[in-house]
Each structure stands twice: as C-alpha cells, then as structure tokens.
Amino acid sequence: MSPTPVHDPSTGDPDREVKTISVSPGESFWIHLWEDRTRGELWVPSYDSASLVLVEDDFLRTASGNALDSGRRSFEFRAVAGGTHRLVFEKRMGWKFTAEDRRVFRVWVSDGTTPG
Numbered sequence: 001m002s003p004t005p006v007h008d009p010s011t012g013d014p015d016r017e018v019k020t021i022s023v024s025p026g027e028s029f030w031i032h033l034w035e036d037r038t039r040g041e042l043w044v045p046s047y048d049s050a051s052l053v054l055v056e057d058d059f060l061r062t063a064s065g066n067a068l069d070s071g072r073r074s075f076e077f078r079a080v081a082g083g084t085h086r087l088v089f090e091k092r093m094g095w096k097f098t099a100e101d102r103r104v105f106r107v108w109v110s111d112g113t114t115p116g
Contacts, residue, residue, distance in 0.1 A: 020106045028055060028078045033089060036070040043073050046088045051081040082111020
C-alpha cells in the first residue's frame, strides 16, 4: 500500500502531483512528512472526517547534537467510507497567510468499484 505518484491534469487542480493510496474499508494507513519546527513549520491535514478518521499524529525528532527541532511527522488515518477521497496536507507557518508547500493524496477505499 505504498503511495503511487500521478500527475492529474484532468481535475484542473493546481496540485503538481497527486499520490494515490489504495486501502480496504476499516484499514489504516500512514503518511510521513518531514517537518522543521525550528523554522515554525507545521503540516496541517484537510480531509472529509466522514470518510477518513485521524487515528494518530506523532512527531519523531531527529537525533542531533544541535538545537534544531526537526524530524518526521507521522499521521495515521483509518478509512471508514468507500470511494475516492481527497487528503491534502499544507505546510503552514504562523506568520504566513499562504501555505509554504502542499502534498495531495487520493485515497481510494475499495467498495467493489474501480478507482476514480
């Protein structure tokens, strides 16, 4: 169940790359993103809570001998509804009005249909 990157120009979406994740109903999956809290970075997920449930949000600090606070941010979601769902992460910084970066995932939860 590794994310498959695809370019999706058909949606008219400004997203550069969409990664597809295929899971079964009730199955959990993880998204791992690099986060540098020293710079004020914070990944913020946006999703339909009727389709996906955030189970865990964890931060694993990188071991280093300096004062940096950076590491891997891990999100665990559980698919609770069949179909295709959009999961967007925006890298936010407190002093900026726009996102620094964004990652887009298409989560296909098999319910007997084909992905779409």
